Amino acid sequence: MKIEILGTGCAKCNKTKEIVEKAVSETGIDAEVVKVEDFDRILAYGVMITPAVVVDGDVKIAGRVPGVDDVKKWITQ
């Protein structure tokens, strides 16, 4: 599983990465967590506001920091 954190390295983006890593750790899912700061790649997903989380190519949230439980739900579906 590949989880992408889209954002420019701001506070909310960093917080989002922390939460995603926590959810991955607690569920024991084998996932690669990647930060994406390249605007072309962010725009390719149609994301207009950051942070955003993409799980295996599917945009799950944009403009908000997700909760740990939200991320757990996305990665265990």
Added chain:
Amino acid sequence: MTDKIIMADRIKCSCGSDNVAIFPCVGASNVGQISNKVAIELANKDVGTMMCTVGIGGHVPGLVKSAEGCDHIIVIDGCPLSCAKKTLEHACINVDKHIILTELDIKKDHDLNVTPDQVKDALKKVMDVL
């Protein structure tokens, strides 16, 4: 390089301030085209981030999620058909401010070549009601 900087400016980081989205109808009439130009001007004035209304209609996930992540949604429709507002409602996105240009005393016709003066006049009227 310049294009990339402009595009980067169009991706809004949600840190610090409320996320405001602006959705114009961009319909095939003078008022539809004016809605687009007015939305661009509002984005240039940092009133909000202009987003793709047709992408919402197409249920493009990144665009729908971006709209859902906004604190306030402004819709600018050219006429009372309210296509942009209906498009957002179909995607279950709540509209906070709905502006209809013909209700601001701008007459609808099918001339797509709008003038800078028409845009300037519409922008002033829209800014007055925001």
